[in-house]
Amino acid sequence: MYGSPKGQRKSSPQASEPRAVIAYLSDLHWNFLIYPRIVHSLAEHRARFPQLLYFDIGDTLSDVMDGRPLLEMMNLARVDGWVLGNHDFDYGLPYLMEKVRSADFPAIVSNVQFNGSIVVPCLPYVIHNLKGFKVGFFGLTTPDYPLTHDKPETLEVLDPLATARSMIRTLRGRVDCLILLSHLGFDADCGLASQTRGIDAIIGGHSHTLLEVPEVVNNVLICQAGGEGHFLGYLHLETRPGGGVSFKNELVPLDERLPEDQDCLAVLRDYLERQDHLPGEVLGEALTSFVDQKYGRETRLGNLVCDVLREETGADLSFYNATAVNNVIPRGKIFSHDFNIAFHFDNGIYVTSLKAWQIKEVLEKALESSLDDNYYYLHLSGLTVRYSSRGPAGSKVLSIESCGRPLDPNRYYRVAITEFLAKGGHERGTQFAVFRHVSKEPTHLSVRAMMKRYILRKVRINASLEGRIQDIDARATGH
Numbered sequence: 001m002y003g004s005p006k007g008q009r010k011s012s013p014q015a016s017e018p019r020a021v022i023a024y025l026s027d028l029h030w031n032f033l034i035y036p037r038i039v040h041s042l043a044e045h046r047a048r049f050p051q052l053l054y055f056d057i058g059d060t061l062s063d064v065m066d067g068r069p070l071l072e073m074m075n076l077a078r079v080d081g082w083v084l085g086n087h088d089f090d091y092g093l094p095y096l097m098e099k100v101r102s103a104d105f106p107a108i109v110s111n112v113q114f115n116g117s118i119v120v121p122c123l124p125y126v127i128h129n130l131k132g133f134k135v136g137f138f139g140l141t142t143p144d145y146p147l148t149h150d151k152p153e154t155l156e157v158l159d160p161l162a163t164a165r166s167m168i169r170t171l172r173g174r175v176d177c178l179i180l181l182s183h184l185g186f187d188a189d190c191g192l193a194s195q196t197r198g199i200d201a202i203i204g205g206h207s208h209t210l211l212e213v214p215e216v217v218n219n220v221l222i223c224q225a226g227g228e229g230h231f232l233g234y235l236h237l238e239t240r241p242g243g244g245v246s247f248k249n250e251l252v253p254l255d256e257r258l259p260e261d262q263d264c265l266a267v268l269r270d271y272l273e274r275q276d277h278l279p280g281e282v283l284g285e286a287l288t289s290f291v292d293q294k295y296g297r298e299t300r301l302g303n304l305v306c307d308v309l310r311e312e313t314g315a316d317l318s319f320y321n322a323t324a325v326n327n328v329i330p331r332g333k334i335f336s337h338d339f340n341i342a343f344h345f346d347n348g349i350y351v352t353s354l355k356a357w358q359i360k361e362v363l364e365k366a367l368e369s370s371l372d373d374n375y376y377y378l379h380l381s382g383l384t385v386r387y388s389s390r391g392p393a394g395s396k397v398l399s400i401e402s403c404g405r406p407l408d409p410n411r412y413y414r415v416a417i418t419e420f421l422a423k424g425g426h427e428r429g430t431q432f433a434v435f436r437h438v439s440k441e442p443t444h445l446s447v448r449a450m451m452k453r454y455i456l457r458k459v460r461i462n463a464s465l466e467g468r469i470q471d472i473d474a475r476a477t478g479h
Contacts, residue, residue, distance in 0.1 A: 033268065036261045061091065078105075081107075081108040133239070189224075212251065287462040301342065317381065324418060326344060351417075352417060358434050365431055367387050368393060418447065
């Protein structure tokens with residue numbers, strides 16, 4: 001059995017106690033208020049499984065109160081290792097290294113080098129001996145790192161596949177089980193699994209993919225627990241009688257049904273009392289729920305951001321990368337903490353001019369994948385798009401209309417975009433390369449400041465799902 005259904009808090013009884021239990025979390029992104037529930041869940045599981053290990057798969061670091069409350073709570077959680085995600089570098093290399101050195105646990109990353117070597121206390125791998133059962137872990141982070149922020153001259157991100165093969169050669173003969181802790185994203189994990197031999201399991205992050213049942217590729221188990229602190233994963237390892245390792249995966253919802261650890265809660269409250277604007281400041285009111293856990297589809301918050309982008313810049317159209325907004329604002333009062341989680345990835349805003357064929361090229365790239373977790377997906381404003389998810393790559397888009405009319409092939413449209421898109425987006429700037437090759441005007445606005453100003457001005461905000469991007473195949477099948 002590889003997985004338990006979404007919402008199931010406990011797994012079914014096992015015939016024997018597992019040799020190891022690996023707890024995992026990824027892509028917390030500012031939502032550190034959930035940590036008392038994480039610590040409680042870990043304590044419950046450690047009482048049953050003393051051999052439990054806990055790993056953070058990256059994109060966790062925060063600059064709120066200099067990152068101190070998060071690190072103190074992670075220390076309370078007894079983290080065994082932390083993979084550096086691309087957004088853990090957002091606050092600069094000196095800040096990151098300071099936090100790594102102050103933590104009670106190591107940062108594990110095999111494919112990032114500083115001045116030609118991995119800086120202590122970053123480790124390329126760790127081996128845990130659990131009553132004679134040895135489990136090896138190595139960490140990989142995404143090469144997309146340089147696209148999210150300026151890359152220090154001292155930092156180099158090595159090729160994940162070549163690094164993985166090197167780690168397999170180093171570790172395979174020394175351990176009973178080899179696990180990759182990956183901040184590469186689900187698609188990259190599947191690709192790496194198909195091209196290597198010797199890894200038993202991949203615990204992933206970066207793409208925020210919620211795998212209720214783990215994927216198996218080339219006999220490698222791949223699991224991931226989504227993002228923003230909605231779920232905590234537990235991977236149970238057992239040895240087969242004839243040799244080898246079997247797995248059972250469990251996802252625990254980190255919702256109000258789960259109690260909060262009181263020691264961890266006391267730490268959090270102590271910090272919050274010093275910051276009376278967090279989380280208590282009310283910015284406004286949401287007249288509808290802006291909560292949605294999927295990337296690859298239209299969301300209310302995505303629509304609202306794009307509408308405000310277009311309004312503030314005076315552009316004809318706007319695009320906003322779906323991974324830059326966390327759809328976590330519930331109906332009711334909008335607290336500053338929820339706002340900060342929603343717009344954790346602050347972005348500068350640029351305006352460019354595109355012709356109809358360039359707009360189509362952008363949309364073809366955004367709609368390459370039909371997955372709900374397609375993190376190339378773009379929110380938009382000023383357009384209505386019809387496409388076929390079953391169509392061939394490069395020819396999925398069937399029609400594009402603006403103000404109810406097809407795009408004028410001879411006209412330049414002013415388009416508002418984020419700084420991330422202006423640099424070309426994912427895949428080292430190649431996913432939306434069209435934006436890199438056109439001139440762009442900086443607006444000197446940031447998304448977070450723009451949206452905060454908008455909410456404070458409007459007080460009550462609302463948005464709806466309008467069918468801005470319509471999949472004719474989904475309509476035909478009733479999905």
